[in-house]
Amino acid sequence: MEFTDLYKQSNSQLVRFSPDGKLIAVAVEHRLIVRDAETPKRIHRVYSCSYEAAPYIQEISWSPDSQFLLTASYAMDRVDVWSLEDEGWRCSIHDEVSRVEKALWAPDSRHVMTFSELDLRLSIWSLHGRDERRYIQYPKSNVPVAFHPRGTYMALAQRHDYHDYIAIYATDGWELIKEIEVATVDLAGIMWSPDGLHIVAWDTASSFCVVVVNVAGVVKRLYQPEDEGLGIRTCAWSPTAELLALGGYDRKIRIINHLTWRPTTTLTHRTHVNGEVDVFNEVEVGQSLTQASQAVLASKQRVHTRFDLESTPASIKTVIPQDIHRAAEAKIGVSFVEFNFEGTLLASVNESMPNALWVWRVADMRPITVIQMIRPIRTCTWSPAESVLAFVTGTATVYVWKQDQGCHLFEIPTATVNVSSL
Numbered sequence: 001m002e003f004t005d006l007y008k009q010s011n012s013q014l015v016r017f018s019p020d021g022k023l024i025a026v027a028v029e030h031r032l033i034v035r036d037a038e039t040p041k042r043i044h045r046v047y048s049c050s051y052e053a054a055p056y057i058q059e060i061s062w063s064p065d066s067q068f069l070l071t072a073s074y075a076m077d078r079v080d081v082w083s084l085e086d087e088g089w090r091c092s093i094h095d096e097v098s099r100v101e102k103a104l105w106a107p108d109s110r111h112v113m114t115f116s117e118l119d120l121r122l123s124i125w126s127l128h129g130r131d132e133r134r135y136i137q138y139p140k141s142n143v144p145v146a147f148h149p150r151g152t153y154m155a156l157a158q159r160h161d162y163h164d165y166i167a168i169y170a171t172d173g174w175e176l177i178k179e180i181e182v183a184t185v186d187l188a189g190i191m192w193s194p195d196g197l198h199i200v201a202w203d204t205a206s207s208f209c210v211v212v213v214n215v216a217g218v219v220k221r222l223y224q225p226e227d228e229g230l231g232i233r234t235c236a237w238s239p240t241a242e243l244l245a246l247g248g249y250d251r252k253i254r255i256i257n258h259l260t261w262r263p264t265t266t267l268t269h270r271t272h273v274n275g276e277v278d279v280f281n282e283v284e285v286g287q288s289l290t291q292a293s294q295a296v297l298a299s300k301q302r303v304h305t306r307f308d309l310e311s312t313p314a315s316i317k318t319v320i321p322q323d324i325h326r327a328a329e330a331k332i333g334v335s336f337v338e339f340n341f342e343g344t345l346l347a348s349v350n351e352s353m354p355n356a357l358w359v360w361r362v363a364d365m366r367p368i369t370v371i372q373m374i375r376p377i378r379t380c381t382w383s384p385a386e387s388v389l390a391f392v393t394g395t396a397t398v399y400v401w402k403q404d405q406g407c408h409l410f411e412i413p414t415a416t417v418n419v420s421s422l
Contacts, residue, residue: 063109107151115141193241221261247334
């Protein structure tokens with residue numbers, strides 16, 4: 001793995017690759033800098049945003065076709081769109097009725113959507129000035145908008161008349177196609193299946209309720225287990241849409257099949273693992289795991305580590321949440337669950353074991369690898385082209401797990417850089 005030189009940025013969350021992977025957008029105070037992804041020293045564009053006070057740029061977003069960039073300063077109630085082809089062209093968006101709280105792109109790259117404060121409305125703005133602005137009332141801005149894989153439809157969470165709804169709109173004219181009432185207390189998330197045939201919706205942290213509907217509005221399954229406890233924290237579809245993984249606040253992963261929409265198995269993050277499981281422990285070079293943990297906490301200098309393969313049975317370290325009764329705020333439950341690009345492997349992180357990364361084999365639903373780190377895992381992501389899992393822990397090291405090859409680590413040359421996201 002190779003690393004480039006360091007480049008200035010104002011916020012690690014305001015660095016974005018373009019969808020085509022050719023460019024990188026970086027916010028530096030009130031400036032937006034677009035660099036070449038292959039040769040970052042080469043600067044394509046520099047835009048000066050007229051945001052007068054800190055925090056200046058609070059949001060960066062590429063259009064799906066990589067031709068436009070969106071910047072937002074919610075503190076100043078401003079959203080701007082910049083063109084890569086025409087450096088002198090700019091579109092400024094300002095809602096005259098209420099303050100904008102969130103902005104995002106439509107799949108066609110020619111419309112921008114903004115959420116007003118207090119969930120008053122969703123506004124759809126066209127980059128073609130001749131088109132009429134559209135409004136949608138009663139959106140739930142805390143629930144991410146879900147688009148059909150082909151970008152032809154939008155699923156929007158709404159609440160009115162004391163009920164939750166999933167509203168499906170056609171993105172070519174933004175006309176309402178279907179409104180589906182869902183039996184949730186407080187709808188927390190929606191997601192299209194990869195084949196575009198179903199939508200899954202889940203309830204708030206205090207209520208375990210999952211609803212699967214098809215595009216015609218028919219409820220295929222309302223899943224509420226008998227031992228209902230805390231709700232769903234995260235979920236993931238397999239690439240073929242045949243399986244749905246539900247990561248709950250109860251630290252379990254329920255696998256739902258697409259035929260009966262019932263659980264086929266439940267994956268449990270156990271404190272002890274046995275059998276044919278590779279358990280990798282990150283340890284400081286020349287020290288035991290306990291000594292390494294103490295050294296990392298006591299020192300701010302770079303700590304060199306390696307991975308040791310531990311024999312089974314092995315113990316997995318756990319932590320006790322401070323306030324389990326505040327599930328939505330407490331660090332409990334399954335915080336990460338994701339299938340690899342083939343759908344043959346599933347990776348997960350349980351906040352009760354924040355230093356452990358689990359890899360499950362989908363064929364028999366058994367863990368094949370558990371990776372125990374010195375520090376809690378910050379971010380994980382699968383490669384889109386091969387069974388490679390990258391993750392970081394907030395240190396100057398990038399970690400990689402490869403199927404049948406084990407764990408590898410790559411230290412960033414500059415010790416002052418700590419990686420918190422990928």
